[in-house]
Amino acid sequence: MHPIEPRHPARPLLAKAAAATAIALAAFTFSTPAASAAPAAELTPEAVDAYMTDLHEASGVPGLSVVVTRGDAIVHAAGYGHDSDGDEITADSPFRVASVSKSFTAMAVMILAEEGAIALDEPVVDQLPGFDMADERVDQVTVRQLLNQTSGFSDTTIDVVELQDATSLEDYVARLADDALASDPGTDWEYANPNFNVAARLVEVASGQTFAAFMDERVFTPLGMEHSATRDEAVDPGLGYNNLFGLWMPRGGAVDGMLDDSGSGGIITSAADMGRWLITQNGEGAQLVSEAGLAAMHAPSAVHDYGMGWGVEPDGTLVHSGNLMTYNAVEWIDPESGYGIAVLTNGAGMADVTYTAMEALAAMANGEEPDEPKGDALAQIALAALTAAAIALGVVGVVRSRRWAGKRRGRPAWRVALRCIPVLLPAVLFLSYPALVSLISNGRTVTWPSVWYFALPLTLALLVAALAGTATAVARLIRLRSVGSAA
Structure with missing residues (x-):
């Protein structure tokens, strides 16, 4: 995506934002030695x-x-x-x-x-x-x-x-x-x-x-x-x-x-x-x-x-x-x-x-040394790992929903609702995804169909995280109602 004032005005907007996000996630998740520069x-x-x-x-x-x-x-x-x-x-x-x-x-x-x-x-x-x-x-x-x-x-x-x-x-x-x-x-x-x-x-x-x-x-x-x-x-x-x-x-x-x-x-x-x-x-x-x-x-x-x-x-x-x-x-x-x-x-x-x-x-x-040829493997690996982690966390959240509900039996509804907000944040992020990317793209409009193309790994990772969080929240509420009925 273009930064706010792009140096290269024609570089693809969504690609730059998606790549920047993926690279940041990759850098956070994995650490690899820097490649040496190719010979001149x-x-x-x-x-x-x-x-x-x-x-x-x-x-x-x-x-x-x-x-x-x-x-x-x-x-x-x-x-x-x-x-x-x-x-x-x-x-x-x-x-x-x-x-x-x-x-x-x-x-x-x-x-x-x-x-x-x-x-x-x-x-x-x-x-x-x-x-x-x-x-x-x-x-x-x-x-x-x-x-x-x-x-x-x-x-x-x-x-x-x-x-x-x-x-x-x-x-x-x-x-x-x-x-x-x-x-x-x-x-x-x-x-x-x-x-x-x-x-x-x-x-x-x-x-x-x-x-x-x-x-x-x-x-x-x-x-x-x-x-x-x-x-x-x-x-x-x-x-x-x-x-x-x-x-x-x-x-x-x-x-x-x-x-x-x-x-x-x-x-x-x-x-x-x-x-x-x-x-x-x-x-x-x-x-x-x-x-x-x-x-x-x-x-x-x-x-x-x-x-x-x-x-x-x-x-x-x-x-x-x-x-x-x-x-x-x-x-x-x-x-x-x-x-x-x-x-x-x-x-x-x-x-x-x-x-x-x-x-x-x-x-x-110009007689200079080029950077080492590379693709987006690191970003792809990072996003695949994050997607897998989201799936695992969603499964754990659903499985532990009964225990979570049991601990909160009898508590005020507003406190229970507040406890569900964190797991719903990925869903809010996903629903706002195109709008947020458009916001940081110097006014360019990014549509839902477009994010399912070259930004597909990032889009899928966000979707899985949203579904995992939503499933956890729904399971908790169902269990909470079940625990309340039993009481």
């Missing part, structure tokens, strides 16, 4: 392959792919593991890249802006028929503010759950009519997917094409991205996976909103295709916009270090990651050195291995 390595094809092979083995993630570029060349592109059909992952295997899609949508908008079909600094309402909100400030929202996420859009004032049922980008935009802004346009930054879905609809209106057709004709084809699309009817990535206590399970039914043609997270692509994308983003190879247009997309806004679909780092590098419940991805470029890195996976656990890989490979590109 150059960013050669052999070094990249060696690291990714080790990471794939250490994490256990089913499928993983990577591409490293420099200048106008691909240094290394490869796949590791398998997809949900059992086929070997290659550099051409398609993956959902989730919020990495935002930089693609920004490119589509910039292409049309340079052709005069979209005005970046003019109000969206003047350029997009059917777009309106229950907030008069919407008339001030510009296209650039959408792409910089400074429009005032927020999960706290937009019903993102309702938006998940949208059947098209046009329908999506129409559903915003009864929503409001959280701040004056251009004054604050907040990560919100509706920004880029409205932008994708604007692409449709300005171009006279569907978002899918525009992306294929004006972005994918010119760059030679042959395994990329905006919907799985064109390129099928198969099912993704979630990790439950070390067991990777194929899962369907991603729940993070509309996927088909979604400007915020609908792109499907491969490592090899991402290589072509990184090359053009670094100003090399085939170019879709002018040098000034590319620079504008890489520049932070006046209120936050986020550009048009890119997080701008203090060292000048740019990064964006994404999560769609069973898929993780990350892209990174260094305009100064000309390096580019993208990592994709079809498995989402408590730790984001794509971000781990990106950080390690970026360190190697």
Whole structure:
């Protein structure tokens, strides 16, 4: 999850909160020696392959792919593991890249802006028929503010759950009519997917094409991205996976909103295709916009270090990651050195291995030692142990409920009720779980369906603890009534 003021604004919110919780629990429960750092390595094809092979083995993630570029060349592109059909992952295997899609949508908008079909600094309402909100400030929202996420859009004032049922980008935009802004346009930054879905609809209106057709004709084809699309009817990535206590399970039914043609997270692509994308983003190879247009997309806004679909780092590098419940991805470029890195996976656990890989490979590109490849095994073990402990405590609580009731026979009801509160606290925590995670997520809305995906081990541990505590409380009350009747 994002911390209150995220350094990497596109890192998955629930994943970060869940991972932090799990790691904290793991650290409390188990103690292991720190792994020694890997020896220094150059960013050669052999070094990249060696690291990714080790990471794939250490994490256990089913499928993983990577591409490293420099200048106008691909240094290394490869796949590791398998997809949900059992086929070997290659550099051409398609993956959902989730919020990495935002930089693609920004490119589509910039292409049309340079052709005069979209005005970046003019109000969206003047350029997009059917777009309106229950907030008069919407008339001030510009296209650039959408792409910089400074429009005032927020999960706290937009019903993102309702938006998940949208059947098209046009329908999506129409559903915003009864929503409001959280701040004056251009004054604050907040990560919100509706920004880029409205932008994708604007692409449709300005171009006279569907978002899918525009992306294929004006972005994918010119760059030679042959395994990329905006919907799985064109390129099928198969099912993704979630990790439950070390067991990777194929899962369907991603729940993070509309996927088909979604400007915020609908792109499907491969490592090899991402290589072509990184090359053009670094100003090399085939170019879709002018040098000034590319620079504008890489520049932070006046209120936050986020550009048009890119997080701008203090060292000048740019990064964006994404999560769609069973898929993780990350892209990174260094305009100064000309390096580019993208990592994709079809498995989402408590730790984001794509971000781990990106950080390690970026360190190697700078001649630094990468951290030891690892996954989320410690967190998975800790949560499995806590789940087992909750089950055991629940059984003990039920078995000892007769003795507990006997000791409290004849006591005032209010004192008995107070004694039951501690065992009911896990149930209160579980029922508040999505709301609490949303509260610490910088305003992002976390729904019940979403917590059953990559946060599954944590969710299950909390559920079992809630059920164990509730069963203990019910058993105590039943026994207390039985003891009272007998008396």
